[in-house]
Amino acid sequence: MVKNAFSWIYHLYVDGFKGMKLGKKLWLLVAIKLFILFVVIKLLFFPNVLKENFKSDKARSNYILEQLTKGE
Amino acid sequence: MHIDPSVVDWSRAQFALTALYHWIFVPLTLGLTFIVAIMETIYVKTGDEWWKKTTKFWMGLLAINFAIGVATGIIMEFEFGTNWSNYSWIVGDIFGAPLAIEGIMAFFMESTFFTVMFFGWDKVSKKAHLISTWLVAIGSNLSALWILVANGWMQHPVGMRFNPDTARNEMVNFWDVLFNPNAYVKFLHTISSGYVLAALFVISVSSYYLLKRREIKFAKRSIMVAASFGLIVSLFNLTTGDDSARQAALSQPMKLAAMEGLYNGKSRAPIVAVGVLNPKKRYDNNESDFLFHIDVPDGLSLLGFHSFDAYVPGIKQLVLGDKEHKIESVTSKMAKGKEAVTALKAYKDAKAKGDKEAMKVALAKFNANSKYLGYGYLKKPSDVVPNVPTTFYAFHTMVACGFWFIALFVIILYLVMTNELEQKRWLLKAALWSLPLGYIAQEAGWIVAEVGRQPWAIQDMLPVNMATSNITSSPVMITFWLFAILFTALLIAEVKIMTKQIAIGPKEA
Numbered sequence: 001m002v003k004n005a006f007s008w009i010y011h012l013y014v015d016g017f018k019g020m021k022l023g024k025k026l027w028l029l030v031a032i033k034l035f036i037l038f039v040v041i042k043l044l045f046f047p048n049v050l051k052e053n054f055k056s057d058k059a060r061s062n063y064i065l066e067q068l069t070k071g072e
Numbered sequence: 073m074h075i076d077p078s079v080v081d082w083s084r085a086q087f088a089l090t091a092l093y094h095w096i097f098v099p100l101t102l103g104l105t106f107i108v109a110i111m112e113t114i115y116v117k118t119g120d121e122w123w124k125k126t127t128k129f130w131m132g133l134l135a136i137n138f139a140i141g142v143a144t145g146i147i148m149e150f151e152f153g154t155n156w157s158n159y160s161w162i163v164g165d166i167f168g169a170p171l172a173i174e175g176i177m178a179f180f181m182e183s184t185f186f187t188v189m190f191f192g193w194d195k196v197s198k199k200a201h202l203i204s205t206w207l208v209a210i211g212s213n214l215s216a217l218w219i220l221v222a223n224g225w226m227q228h229p230v231g232m233r234f235n236p237d238t239a240r241n242e243m244v245n246f247w248d249v250l251f252n253p254n255a256y257v258k259f260l261h262t263i264s265s266g267y268v269l270a271a272l273f274v275i276s277v278s279s280y281y282l283l284k285r286r287e288i289k290f291a292k293r294s295i296m297v298a299a300s301f302g303l304i305v306s307l308f309n310l311t312t313g314d315d316s317a318r319q320a321a322l323s324q325p326m327k328l329a330a331m332e333g334l335y336n337g338k339s340r341a342p343i344v345a346v347g348v349l350n351p352k353k354r355y356d357n358n359e360s361d362f363l364f365h366i367d368v369p370d371g372l373s374l375l376g377f378h379s380f381d382a383y384v385p386g387i388k389q390l391v392l393g394d395k396e397h398k399i400e401s402v403t404s405k406m407a408k409g410k411e412a413v414t415a416l417k418a419y420k421d422a423k424a425k426g427d428k429e430a431m432k433v434a435l436a437k438f439n440a441n442s443k444y445l446g447y448g449y450l451k452k453p454s455d456v457v458p459n460v461p462t463t464f465y466a467f468h469t470m471v472a473c474g475f476w477f478i479a480l481f482v483i484i485l486y487l488v489m490t491n492e493l494e495q496k497r498w499l500l501k502a503a504l505w506s507l508p509l510g511y512i513a514q515e516a517g518w519i520v521a522e523v524g525r526q527p528w529a530i531q532d533m534l535p536v537n538m539a540t541s542n543i544t545s546s547p548v549m550i551t552f553w554l555f556a557i558l559f560t561a562l563l564i565a566e567v568k569i570m571t572k573q574i575a576i577g578p579k580e581a
Binding site for chain 1: 132135136139140142143146147150151153154157158160161162187188190191192195236237238239240413416417420538541542543547550551554555558562565569573
């Protein structure tokens with residue numbers, strides 16, 4: 001029964017993709033977009049500043065507290 | 073804190089750009105899922121294959137919009153970690169739960185029900201397919217709920233407590249966050265505006281077919297569904313808009329004053345139906361507020377407080393204070409905010425020294441003033457005044473468009489029911505060109521919501537100049553232009569693919 005369910009899901013996707021006309025172009029567009037977003041833009045330009053610069057949550061807390069009270 | 077002011081400006085510009093572009097794609101998906109679900113319901117009820125064809129055509133356009141728009145919102149999460157790291161840390165615990173629920177819900181819904189909806193026409197029973205379509209509609213909208221709960225919290229922070237040990241807001245009551253009046257009103261107003269846009273989209277495309285004298289039966293049926301749906305949801309949108317204004321009156325009075333260009337508070341305050349602001353007007357001079365205006369008497373008192381006699385504070389009173397109406401001045405709030413910042417520093421220093429008595433004293437002082445914390449970072453009282461012209465004109469554009477849409481839905485529905493619509497070519501042209509107005513109204517609504525609450529990243533708690541990261545502005549500038557190019561390319565792709573499919577028509581749906 002479980003095997004049948006997996007087979008059904010498998011064929012739902014495979015037949016669905018095979019039967020697409022415009023969809024193939026859309027998937028290509030989605031793939032290119034996701035590549036640009038996650039591989040190019042995220043990796044090159046969007047580091048998580050606090051995660052990269054501080055090793056622990058305590059260090060991050062101290063840094064933010066320092067920022068919040070710097071003028072005093 | 074000494075953050076380069078250009079980092080604040082570029083980070084804001086980048087966030088505005090990504091949010092506004094993201095919102096081109098989202099509302100159509102939110103609304104079109106319901107319209108295709110209604111059409112498919114008619115198909116299942118009647119067994120008429122025409123309705124199946126109609127459903128499949130609009131579902132195809134939904135797929136294009138979904139595919140091009142998907143993941144455009146993720147960029148904002150990148151920006152939180154890089155450009156807005158102080159803000160991300162400070163709000164982390166509040167945003168964590170709603171955004172995690174959104175992520176899980178979106179993933180499961182999109183990977184299961186979307187697949188059945190698009191691929192399952194011949195694989196599952198009619199009823200199972202219909203259930204999947206409805207679940208896609210309900211799921212997409214619930215997914216939007218969590219994002220808007222997070223946004224509502226920023227506009228009116230409730231259900232949390234600032235922990236001076238971790239410098240984070242910690243959730244103390246999830247239900248207060250979820251049922252924050254600002255959040256659920258925002259949710260209802262936002263999603264119903266998406267439904268209005270989707271109804272306009274269907275009517276606009278169908279009007280194009282009628283103008284070209286093709287797909288007549290298909291276009292009329294689509295208009296019948298879209299205009300009925302559009303009329304109901306636009307009236308609902310009007311009531312949620314009224315609730316939104318009331319929430320602004322209660323928790324963001326400065327935003328309401330900016331929306332209406334109200335510099336001097338008054339009882340029985342009128343609402344401006346049409347107006348041109350006086351560019352020389354400031355809260356502290358005696359210039360007149362408007363160069364030209366037509367008012368609806370008592371309208372603003374009624375809108376904001378549901379009473380003709382209610383006093384609505386103006387920008388002047390909100391900055392300078394007004395004892396008669398118990399409005400505290402910004403100068404006073406700034407003094408209390410600075411007390412809070414000083415107490416926070418004293419607490420931090422006492423903790424470092426292990427001085428428990430001093431910690432206790434500092435904490436008591438901080439707690440007494442913590443609700444004014446954000447004011448401690450302002451440089452001058454006028455910092456609390458948002459950009460009035462942008463907020464005013466965006467609000468009035470949105471409202472004018474909203475009333476036009478209601479009128480359009482009423483007229484179109486009447487004429488399609490009396491079978492006279494095809495002859496009214498001027499109206500078909502007006503309906504076709506109302507679609508851009510739908511998008512303008514969508515974006516104007518977000519401009520009111522976000523520009524109107526400046527300078528705050530979190531209302532009264534954290535101004536934007538404290539929320540950004542201590543980074544240089546160059547990478548933010550570069551990514552601003554990268555996003556501008558990427559999103560413009562996506563928008564062009566959307567318009568080209570969509571118009572090509574519309575030109576092909578429902579025959580090959």
